[in-house]
Amino acid sequence: MLRGLTTFNVFADDVTAAAAWYTEFFGTEPYFARPLEGPPSYVEFRIGDYQAEFGIVDSRFSPHGKSEKPAGALTYWAVDDVQATFDRLLELGATVHDKIVERGPGFVTASVIDPFGNILGIMFNQHYLDILATKGA
Structure with a gap:
């Protein structure tokens, strides 16, 4: 049985630019990033009433490859x-x-x-x- 949303991930070719865009929208910085040095391949925010995790993943890690059309659930x-x-x-x-x-x-x-x-x-x-x-x- 589904119990609730844990982590919602989106993909971006430029995780740094995506993190900056979502920082502007959310009004808060990501609390987690990997790697610690150099450009990140993953960043994560905690947002909302239940502090849901919103992650941005480098597109190269997409399990189905990069889409040229808008994608995602x-x-x-x-x-x-x-x-x-x-x-x-x-x-x-x-x-x-x-x-x-x-x-x-x-x-x-x-x-x-x-x-x-x-x-x-x-x-x-x-x-x-x-x-x-x-x-x-």
Whole structure:
């Protein structure tokens, strides 16, 4: 049984540039990088209510090779304001993958393609907020 998201990885040819872009978006620096000296092949952030791990992996380690098209699973990250987050991502250089869509009462989604070819979904999800409230977070 799936118990929760542990690590979400995206791929980039230039991990340093991707880390800088996501640092700007997240407003926090990665807490982990490998190797310790020289350009990193992996960096990791901890983000959100549950400090989920968001990793950036050098594309050469992709198990299925590098894609020339936007790639990755469409995972939605909970946000409080889809429009503001969507606008911020576009301002930082992401492009529209799927415009903002209301999927039903309390559920609004959108997705972008980051400058490194990864799909990033964002979502206002009332269910997420309801569960969060039961955890005392």
